[in-house]
Amino acid sequence: MAERKPNLWCLFCKTDGRLIMGLLFDEARALVSNLESTQLEYWYAWKDEWPDWRSVNQVEGLTEMIFRVVPVKPPPPPKGTEESSLQIEGQSFRQVEAGEQPLASADFVLRDKKRFKKRLQVTIVSGHNIFRTYTRDISVGGINVEESLPEWLNGHFKVRIAKPGSKQQIELTCCLIEGQSIDERFRLAILPLQSGDDEKNLETWIAA
Numbered sequence: 001m002a003e004r005k006p007n008l009w010c011l012f013c014k015t016d017g018r019l020i021m022g023l024l025f026d027e028a029r030a031l032v033s034n035l036e037s038t039q040l041e042y043w044y045a046w047k048d049e050w051p052d053w054r055s056v057n058q059v060e061g062l063t064e065m066i067f068r069v070v071p072v073k074p075p076p077p078p079k080g081t082e083e084s085s086l087q088i089e090g091q092s093f094r095q096v097e098a099g100e101q102p103l104a105s106a107d108f109v110l111r112d113k114k115r116f117k118k119r120l121q122v123t124i125v126s127g128h129n130i131f132r133t134y135t136r137d138i139s140v141g142g143i144n145v146e147e148s149l150p151e152w153l154n155g156h157f158k159v160r161i162a163k164p165g166s167k168q169q170i171e172l173t174c175c176l177i178e179g180q181s182i183d184e185r186f187r188l189a190i191l192p193l194q195s196g197d198d199e200k201n202l203e204t205w206i207a208a
Helices: 025-032 037-042 196-207
Strands: 009-013 018-023 043-047 085-088 091-097 121-126 129-138 142-145 156-162 168-176 187-190
Touching: 009 025, 018 025, 018 168, 025 043, 037 043
Parallel strands: none
Antiparallel strands: 009 018, 009 043, 085 091, 091 168, 121 129, 121 156, 129 142, 142 187, 156 168, 168 187
8 A cells, every 4th residue: 555645734824925835734833833823813724635725723733832842951052142033933033154054836925025136145955955046136025046946945944145245144944936837946935924023123134
């Protein structure tokens, strides 16, 4: 008997039209469980055996926080120096030193998100694979890059963005925008930010 493939999940935000596809259940739960309670009513989920979307509040277990017991107590967190951190749902937006090792079909809707025509260095990390390119333009909702993205890139992945002549970078979690052909993939979606303040901080960093 052939092994049954796991269901893949999609998430949709009604407020900004953002669609995130191809998630395993734990990945979807990690994202949803970090949303503020006031945001949940705007988010919908679908998996590949359902006829239609459902509110995330109606999906059993999807809004529950993921918790696992760590058998060994971790050491004290590192002290903040030049690195600053802001929490973003399901990811971490933080400035990092250059050279530090990184952590391992729908239209992209930008709407009210201001797009900046800036050429910033982009480093994409997925597993053991690394791809480097530059931005054509960027907003707090997504990134448009100069070179077509490699075939091995899928799911969620880390993206580091650096400004010319600066040692500081930011790190975000992104996914591909669906509907692009395999040899012409230039657009990435930034996973939703947890609050309006996070969006303002990211936009300020991009604009500076």
